[in-house]
Amino acid sequence: MPVAFVLLAAMSACSNGSTAETSAPTTASPVTTTQAATTTSTTPSTTVESTTTLPPVGGPEPSPRVAVFYYPWYGTPEFEGKWVHWQQAAANPPRDIGADYYPTLGTYSAVDPAVVAQHFAWLRETGVGVIVSSWWGQGTREDRAVRVLLEAGGRYGIKVAFHIEPYGGRTADSVVDDVEYLYDRYGDHPAFYRSTDQTRWSPDDRPKGLFFVWSSTQPDGQADFVDADYWRDAMDRIHNLPDGGLVIADTPRGNWIDGGHFDGLYNYATLEESPSFDWARTLPPDAWYVPSVIPGFSVKRVGYASNASTDRNGGDTYEQQWVAALGTGIEPQMVSITSFNEWHEGTQIEPAASGVARNDTHDYDDYGDLGPEGYLTMTAALAAGFLATDWEQISAPRIRLTIETTSDWTVLDMVAGGEWVQPVTVSLSETATADFEGAHRLALLQPLGDAEAAQLVETVVELGILNPAGTLQFRIERGGLGYTRVTVTGLDGEAETEWHTAVWNGWSDELVNGESRNPYYFEIALGDSEG
Numbered sequence: 099m100p101v102a103f104v105l106l107a108a109m110s111a112c113s114n115g116s117t118a119e120t121s122a123p124t125t126a127s128p129v130t131t132t133q134a135a136t137t138t139s140t141t142p143s144t145t146v147e148s149t150t151t152l153p154p155v156g157g158p159e160p161s162p163r164v165a166v167f168y169y170p171w172y173g174t175p176e177f178e179g180k181w182v183h184w185q186q187a188a189a190n191p192p193r194d195i196g197a198d199y200y201p202t203l204g205t206y207s208a209v210d211p212a213v214v215a216q217h218f219a220w221l222r223e224t225g226v227g228v229i230v231s232s233w234w235g236q237g238t239r240e241d242r243a244v245r246v247l248l249e250a251g252g253r254y255g256i257k258v259a260f261h262i263e264p265y266g267g268r269t270a271d272s273v274v275d276d277v278e279y280l281y282d283r284y285g286d287h288p289a290f291y292r293s294t295d296q297t298r299w300s301p302d303d304r305p306k307g308l309f310f311v312w313s314s315t316q317p318d319g320q321a322d323f324v325d326a327d328y329w330r331d332a333m334d335r336i337h338n339l340p341d342g343g344l345v346i347a348d349t350p351r352g353n354w355i356d357g358g359h360f361d362g363l364y365n366y367a368t369l370e371e372s373p374s375f376d377w378a379r380t381l382p383p384d385a386w387y388v389p390s391v392i393p394g395f396s397v398k399r400v401g402y403a404s405n406a407s408t409d410r411n412g413g414d415t416y417e418q419q420w421v422a423a424l425g426t427g428i429e430p431q432m433v434s435i436t437s438f439n440e441w442h443e444g445t446q447i448e449p450a451a452s453g454v455a456r457n458d459t460h461d462y463d464d465y466g467d468l469g470p471e472g473y474l475t476m477t478a479a480l481a482a483g484f485l486a487t488d489w490e491q492i493s494a495p496r497i498r499l500t501i502e503t504t505s506d507w508t509v510l511d512m513v514a515g516g517e518w519v520q521p522v523t524v525s526l527s528e529t530a531t532a533d534f535e536g537a538h539r540l541a542l543l544q545p546l547g548d549a550e551a552a553q554l555v556e557t558v559v560e561l562g563i564l565n566p567a568g569t570l571q572f573r574i575e576r577g578g579l580g581y582t583r584v585t586v587t588g589l590d591g592e593a594e595t596e597w598h599t600a601v602w603n604g605w606s607d608e609l610v611n612g613e614s615r616n617p618y619y620f621e622i623a624l625g626d627s628e629g
Contacts, residue, residue: 259307355382494566505579516570
C-alpha cells in the first residue's frame with residue numbers, strides 16, 4: 099500500500115513598498131513573438147502570429163489522472179490596458195506585486211498565447227494532463243481566456259476542465275446553466291476534458307465534461323450556507339444533459355455524495371503541517387476521491403491571518419502532501435495540484451525568480467536550493483510515482499450500524515480496532531441529519547424541540563472496516579436528553595448476524611478530549627462475533 103482545509107476568500111489591502119535602486123523583472127515573454135499589444139480593449143487577442151516560436155512539445159504522455167488548478171486572471175497594460183490581479187493588496191506592479199514570490203516570466207498576461215504556451219510546455223514536462231481553470235461566470239475575463247487555454251491544450255496534449263467559482267449570484271440553477279453554456283461554447287474543442295468513467299451518480303459511458311464547484315457550502319460570497327441537498331436537483335439535471343457531466347464538490351464530507359448527488363469530492367488546500375486526507379474513507383463506493391496537494395501557502399503580502407500560512411520547508415511539505423493523499427487506503431481517481439499559478443496565496447508550482455528585490459528592504463521569497471523550476475521537477479517525480487502505483491482492491495469486512503436516538507444529538511465513534519471505509523447510507527429519518535466527522539465518527543442530530551418531545555430518529559449505514567483488529571471499541575456520545583441505541587450487524591454476502599446492541603440512557607461526567615460529551619463505551623470481539 100502506498101505511502102482541514104482552509105481558504106480565505108478576501109484579499110486585504112497592503113501599503114506599497116518603498117522605492118529601491120534595483121528593479122524586479124518587468125513583463126516578460128518566454129518566447130519570440132511579434133504579436134501586437136492591445137491597450138484599449140478588455141478582450142485580448144488570442145491569435146499567435148506565424149512568427150511566434152512556441153516551446154517544443156516534450157516530456158511524458160500527459161495523464162488525465164494528474165490535474166492542476168490554473169488561474170487565467172492576470173493582466174498587464176500591454177494586453178488589457180491595465181494591471182489585473184498583480185495589483186492585489188494595493189501593490190504597485192510590475193515591481194511590487196500582490197504575492198510573496200515573483201514569477202520568472204515577470205508580470206504577465208495570462209491570456210498572452212506565448213505565456214500560456216510556456217505554461218503548458220512546463221506542465222507537459224511534468225506529466226500533468228489536465229488544467230482546472232478558474233472560471234467566474236459567463237462572459238467574464240476568465241471565460242474569455244478559455245479559447246487561449248484550449249488552443250494551448252490542443253498543442254501540448256493537455257485537457258481543460260473548469261473550476262466554477264462563487265461568482266456573485268451563483269446558485270444551483272445557475273451552475274446548471276453554466277455547464278450547458280460551457281458545453282455549447284467550448285465542448286466541441288478536442289482539448290475540452292471528457293471522460294467515459296462512471297460514478298455512483300453518472301453510471302454511463304458518455305464522454306462527460308469535468309466541473310469542480312469551489313465553495314460548495316456557500317453558493318456565493320453573500321449567500322447563506324447550504325446543505326448537500328440544496329444541490330441535488332441541479333446535479334440530477336446536469337447528469338441528465340445530453341453530455342452528462344462529472345461534478346466534484348469542495349468539501350471533505352462524504353455524505354455530500356448521496357446527499358447532493360455529486361460525483362466526487364476534493365479539498366483544494368490542506369494547510370496543516372501534518373496533513374490528513376482521512377475524509378477519503380467517508381466516500382461511498384464509486385465516488386471520485388480527488389485529493390488536492392499544495393507545495394505551501396504563503397500570504398504575507400496579501401495580508402491573510404498569520405496562522406493561514408504553511409511553510410514549504412524546502413519541498414518537504416509538497417512531498418508530505420502527496421504521501422498523505424496517497425496513504426489513505428483509497429485510490430484517487432485523480433490528484434489535483436493547488437496550484438500552477440495562484441501567486442497571491444503562494445501555492446504556485448510555476449517557476450519563481452531568485453534574488454529579486456521588491457523594494458529597498460525586502461526581497462521576494464524563492465524556492466531555495468530547489469531552484470526556480472524545482473517544483474516542476476518534484477511534480478514530475480511525484481506524479482510518476484502515483485501513476486506507477488499498483489493499488490490493491492479494498493477488501494474490508496462490512497457491517498451495518500443502526501443508530502436510534504431521542505436526544506437532540508448523538509455520536510458513534512469507533513475509537514479502536516480499524517477504520518471505517520466506503521460508507522453507504524441505507525436510511526435516515528426525514529427530520530434528522532447525519533454526518534461523518536472524520537473517518538470513524540458518525541453524528542446523528544435532530545431539532546431540540548423534537549428531542550424535547552421525545553421524537554425518535556434513526557439512521558442506518560453500511561460500511562467496511564479497513565485493517566480490522568481483534569476487538570472493535572466504540573464510544574457513544576449523547577446530549578442530556580433521551581437515549582441512544584446502537585445495533586451492530588455483521589454482513590457476509592446475503593447473510594446477516596447481529597453482533598451487539600448497546601443502549602445508553604444515563605449520564606457520565608467523564609470528559610472526552612477535555613469536553614463534556616457524556617460517553618458510554620462498548621466493544622465487540624471480532625472472533626466471538628464472527629464465530
